[in-house]
Amino acid sequence: MGLISGLSLTFIPLLIGFILLYGTFKQVPTYESFVEGGKEGIKIAITIIPFLVGMLVAISIFRASGALDALMHWIRPFMKSIGVPAEIVPLLFIRPISGTAALGMTSDLIAVYGPDSFIGRLASVLQGSTDTTFYVLTVYFGAVGIKKMGDALKVGLLADVFGIIVSIVVVVLIFGTK
Amino acid sequence: MVNYIWVFMTIVGIVFAAFNGTMEAVNKAVFDGAKEAVTLCIGLISVLVFWLGMMRIAEESGLLERLSKLFRPLVKILFPDVPASHPAMGYILSNMISNMFGLGNAATPLGIKAMEELKKINGGKNTASRSMVTFLAINTASITIIPTTVIAIRMNYKSISPTEIVVPTIIATILSAIGAILIDRYFYYRRSRKG
Numbered sequence: 001m002g003l004i005s006g007l008s009l010t011f012i013p014l015l016i017g018f019i020l021l022y023g024t025f026k027q028v029p030t031y032e033s034f035v036e037g038g039k040e041g042i043k044i045a046i047t048i049i050p051f052l053v054g055m056l057v058a059i060s061i062f063r064a065s066g067a068l069d070a071l072m073h074w075i076r077p078f079m080k081s082i083g084v085p086a087e088i089v090p091l092l093f094i095r096p097i098s099g100t101a102a103l104g105m106t107s108d109l110i111a112v113y114g115p116d117s118f119i120g121r122l123a124s125v126l127q128g129s130t131d132t133t134f135y136v137l138t139v140y141f142g143a144v145g146i147k148k149m150g151d152a153l154k155v156g157l158l159a160d161v162f163g164i165i166v167s168i169v170v171v172v173l174i175f176g177t178k
Numbered sequence: 179m180v181n182y183i184w185v186f187m188t189i190v191g192i193v194f195a196a197f198n199g200t201m202e203a204v205n206k207a208v209f210d211g212a213k214e215a216v217t218l219c220i221g222l223i224s225v226l227v228f229w230l231g232m233m234r235i236a237e238e239s240g241l242l243e244r245l246s247k248l249f250r251p252l253v254k255i256l257f258p259d260v261p262a263s264h265p266a267m268g269y270i271l272s273n274m275i276s277n278m279f280g281l282g283n284a285a286t287p288l289g290i291k292a293m294e295e296l297k298k299i300n301g302g303k304n305t306a307s308r309s310m311v312t313f314l315a316i317n318t319a320s321i322t323i324i325p326t327t328v329i330a331i332r333m334n335y336k337s338i339s340p341t342e343i344v345v346p347t348i349i350a351t352i353l354s355a356i357g358a359i360l361i362d363r364y365f366y367y368r369r370s371r372k373g
């Protein structure tokens with residue numbers, strides 16, 4: 001672990017240093033290029049605002065009204081019958097729609113059930129192996145002005161379902177269900 | 179489909195609140211949600227400016243092109259309609275590498291640049307191209323090598339072995355990425371059969 005965390009700690013400074021040295025070596029006007037590229041960043045950040053506002057307001061309403069809780073309540077018995085522990089169900093629903101909420105839930109599950117329990121391990125692996133599909137789609141498509149997403153949402157959500165199943169199977173196979 | 183999901187979440191939420199007596203919470207949620215979105219975007223400005231600045235240097239020095247040459251065979255299979263020496267390849271690869279190292283804040287600007295280039299390849303249309311769907315499928319499956327945040331949380335709660343989930347996470351993440359690619363391929367072939 002010492003090696004791995006050391007590696008990720010030095011990765012960004014190394015990358016920055018390497019890009020700058022390589023650019024200088026290739027006689028790129030480094031500082032001017034940096035500024036030009038950076039200007040684009042401001043434009044992109046502003047462009048995404050309406051997309052994110054729309055999406056996050058809808059998600060907040062859905063959660064705050066209690067509709068999400070009700071949905072999870074109905075679906076719980078079904079999930080349990082296919083071997084998914086009830087405690088983990090809220091995380092499964094939150095993971096694709098809100099990254100911060102999912103992180104909060106993961107740490108809550110780990111705090112309550114212990115990091116070395118079945119549920120704690122499952123939450124850990126789930127958190128690491130899937131991503132916030134709605135956020136990714138909203139930001140990436142929003143930033144470049146794509147209005148018709150095609151199959152992207154379907155593909156993303158199905159991939160999430162598959163990722164969840166895989167995570168459960170892997171954790172059960174490696175650690176058992178204790 | 180996004181339009182429907184968007185309206186569905188909002189309307190179901192409002193109707194549910196009417197029956198559930200959570201109207202007050204919903205009112206608050208509207209403005210909290212909007213505020214959170216703006217805060218997120220403002221927070222993104224710093225990383226977007228920094229990494230897009232860095233990446234401009236990498237692009238102009240030819241570094242991105244060299245990177246894409248290195249992984250050309252693999253990426254060619256994944257993105258058959260992106261020309262091999264196109265800058266999109268470089269951005270796609272840098273985005274995937276940043277994701278692998280858990281550098282989410284570097285990955286987002288690179289991903290946006292990749293999408294921009296993919297849009298150019300698609301003739302600037304405002305519909306998602308095949309490569310865009312594939313790229314986002316891989317992104318949402320999120321290939322992670324070191325789940326740093328999760329390890330930190332586990333340490334925080336005194337796990338006997340905080341890093342024991344690293345290998346299972348890698349296995350799960352690789353399998354789910356493969357799954358995402360296959361699901362994406364399936365939808366692509368279904369689309370192309372329809373014409």
